[in-house]
Amino acid sequence: MVDGTSVPIGVTAPRSKAGRKTTMQKFAQRRSTTGFLLCLPLILLIACFVIYPAFYAIYLSMLNKKMTAFVGLGNFEFLLKRHTFQLVIFQSCLFAITSVVLKALLGFTLAHLMHNIPGKNQKIWRGLLLVPWVIPLALSTLTWWWMFDPSYSAFNWVLNQFGFANVPWLGVGWIARFCTIAVNVWFGTPFFMIMYLAALKSVPEQLYEAAAIDGAHGIQKLIFVTLPMMRNIIAITVLFSLITTFADFDIVRILTAGGPQDMTHVFATYAFQVGIQSGDIPLGAADSLFMFPILAFAAFFVLRGVTQRTKEIAA
Amino acid sequence: MSATVAERRIAVAAHRKNSLHRQRQWALYGSYAALAVFVFMFLVPPFYTLMTSLKSSAEISAQTGSPWLVKHPTLENFWYLITYPNFQRYYMNSVIVTILTVSVSMVISVLAAFSLSRMGFWGSQLLSTGVFLTYLVPPSLLFIPLFQIIGSLGLINNFWCLVLLYPTLAVPFCTWIMIGYFSSIPKELDEAALIDGAGYLQMLWKIFIPVAMPGIIAATIFAFTVSWGAFLYPLAYLYTSNQMVLTVGIISDLIRGDVFQWGKIMAACLLASLPPIVIYAFLMDYYVAGLTAGATKG
Numbered sequence: 001m002v003d004g005t006s007v008p009i010g011v012t013a014p015r016s017k018a019g020r021k022t023t024m025q026k027f028a029q030r031r032s033t034t035g036f037l038l039c040l041p042l043i044l045l046i047a048c049f050v051i052y053p054a055f056y057a058i059y060l061s062m063l064n065k066k067m068t069a070f071v072g073l074g075n076f077e078f079l080l081k082r083h084t085f086q087l088v089i090f091q092s093c094l095f096a097i098t099s100v101v102l103k104a105l106l107g108f109t110l111a112h113l114m115h116n117i118p119g120k121n122q123k124i125w126r127g128l129l130l131v132p133w134v135i136p137l138a139l140s141t142l143t144w145w146w147m148f149d150p151s152y153s154a155f156n157w158v159l160n161q162f163g164f165a166n167v168p169w170l171g172v173g174w175i176a177r178f179c180t181i182a183v184n185v186w187f188g189t190p191f192f193m194i195m196y197l198a199a200l201k202s203v204p205e206q207l208y209e210a211a212a213i214d215g216a217h218g219i220q221k222l223i224f225v226t227l228p229m230m231r232n233i234i235a236i237t238v239l240f241s242l243i244t245t246f247a248d249f250d251i252v253r254i255l256t257a258g259g260p261q262d263m264t265h266v267f268a269t270y271a272f273q274v275g276i277q278s279g280d281i282p283l284g285a286a287d288s289l290f291m292f293p294i295l296a297f298a299a300f301f302v303l304r305g306v307t308q309r310t311k312e313i314a315a
Numbered sequence: 316m317s318a319t320v321a322e323r324r325i326a327v328a329a330h331r332k333n334s335l336h337r338q339r340q341w342a343l344y345g346s347y348a349a350l351a352v353f354v355f356m357f358l359v360p361p362f363y364t365l366m367t368s369l370k371s372s373a374e375i376s377a378q379t380g381s382p383w384l385v386k387h388p389t390l391e392n393f394w395y396l397i398t399y400p401n402f403q404r405y406y407m408n409s410v411i412v413t414i415l416t417v418s419v420s421m422v423i424s425v426l427a428a429f430s431l432s433r434m435g436f437w438g439s440q441l442l443s444t445g446v447f448l449t450y451l452v453p454p455s456l457l458f459i460p461l462f463q464i465i466g467s468l469g470l471i472n473n474f475w476c477l478v479l480l481y482p483t484l485a486v487p488f489c490t491w492i493m494i495g496y497f498s499s500i501p502k503e504l505d506e507a508a509l510i511d512g513a514g515y516l517q518m519l520w521k522i523f524i525p526v527a528m529p530g531i532i533a534a535t536i537f538a539f540t541v542s543w544g545a546f547l548y549p550l551a552y553l554y555t556s557n558q559m560v561l562t563v564g565i566i567s568d569l570i571r572g573d574v575f576q577w578g579k580i581m582a583a584c585l586l587a588s589l590p591p592i593v594i595y596a597f598l599m600d601y602y603v604a605g606l607t608a609g610a611t612k613g
Contacts, residue, residue: 045423054460
């Protein structure tokens with residue numbers, strides 16, 4: 001850092017020890033030392049609070065409940081045999097995949113609608129549509145909980161007005177699953193919208209003109225021009241969203257806390273319940289770790305696809 | 316040349332103007348109508364929050380009439396919260412944690428991004444990739460080992476642990492955004508600065524930061540959003556009300572057993588969502604630009 005304040009180019013007196021090196025080499029060396037020093041806080045942060053905990057989690061997951069003995073893969077085996085945990089795996093996948101697909105479709109529709117309207121009006125509409133995404137998720141989920149409230153549900157009041165019976169929103173497994181997904185879609189769609197809107201704006205107008213001259217109609221333009229041009233951004237957005245949705249904690253924790261009959265638990269909420277609330281840290285760590293291979297798998301394939309396409313474009 | 320093209324265009328346009336124009340007009344109206352439906356659906360929960368926050372406890376527990384409208388608006392919930400010491404405490408804690416997190420994250424990520432975008436050193440490529448991958452690590456993956464680590468540092472139930480942990484969520488993405496913005500600055504600028512005798516930190520301070528200001532704003536907003544809204548870490552690591560931040564404070568303080576003071580909870584949600592809403596209202600453009608730029612570069 002101290003070095004960084006005074007970087008000379010070819011004006012310093014050569015040091016006796018490094019006399020053989022050229023000035024340029026020294027400059028490069030100093031530059032890289034400074035570069036490393038500037039990165040040091042980042043490296044320390046990631047090493048202490050991301051990499052070390054990751055390995056520590058693996059170690060923890062192989063201990064017994066009192067953390068006195070080594071049990072190998074016992075915790076993983078125990079979890080996989082447990083019915084509740086099988087439900088957790090199923091619900092996590094259902095929750096993540098359904099939400100992401102719905103968010104992607106709705107976001108795509110919204111982006112197209114926004115793209116249709118004149119630019120000067122877009123700003124205000126975008127502002128309104130981004131509201132769900134701006135409010136902290138834990139707080140907006142509280143509102144949803146209140147709207148689903150069994151005794152005085154605002155939704156049930158509307159249903160009653162149209163002559164329908166009350167729906168036990170969070171009291172029945174599959175309906176509660178639907179509710180968690182609905183809240184997630186409500187929260188996450190705006191993110192997809194702004195990403196896709198930016199991508200739509202970056203598609204060159206000439207491509208559409210060329211397609212029009214070739215006689216393509218609306219849907220053909222969408223399939224053969226818009227989608228291929230947006231493939232990278234769709235892949236990245238889906239990956240981001242898949243990871244955050246898969247690892248979601250706030251919605252399920254606040255809305256249902258895993259109930260009814262553990263049917264809405266996802267990995268994160270189950271790990272919280274087992275690890276923090278019941279105090280079985282190793283089991284909780286093992287539960288969280290189940291997320292890792294799934295996330296890594298998704299990340300690997302999406303990112304590989306993206307880099308390949310980027311190379312194709314560059315070539 | 317251009318005159319003939321223009322004439323032809325006018326002729327063609329006049330020929331098809333009516334049908335095409337009308338078609339476009341209808342497409343436009345259709346888009347507005349569909350957008351309006353979406354806006355309506357998206358704004359139902361915030362609207363309901365507002366309505367409930369204006370109701371007295373008596374009106375909520377009476378359970379008569381439409382829950383969507385307020386009959387006797389009152390500000391008593393807001394007044395209660397503003398004068399409630401615990402709520403003031405949560406707000407203060409949130410503000411302290413957020414300001415510290417944002418400052419720490421920005422310093423770390425600007426320095427790192429400057430170095431990664433301009434000064435190659437052994438392993439710098441690897442580090443850039445690593446930063447991006449770290450962004451993909453969700454908080455719920457590591458909160459249990461972190462619980463142990465925070466415990467061994469003696470920071471359980473101390474909001475300073477959040478100042479330590481939130482940067483891990485904010486820094487990777489901020490660094491990623493800043494690398495993008497810094498790389499787009501022409502190399503001639505730093506060469507000129509070097510020739511004028513500027514050091515690296517001077518270069519960063521006098522050239523990079525001012526030029527990449529939009530990126531800095533975007534990254535700052537991201538760090539703010541993360542630390543203001545995070546829920547899992549404070550829920551797992553804090554348990555007494557003098558240490559809690561807003562997100563957990565509202566939930567654990569205003570819900571006592573089976574008694575839900577919904578009017579107060581909703582008012583608290585509104586007050587707690589106010590800072591992000593205000594910030595986004597003014598700086599949305601920067602944030603969206605930074606976010607989309609960051610993603611397209613990935």
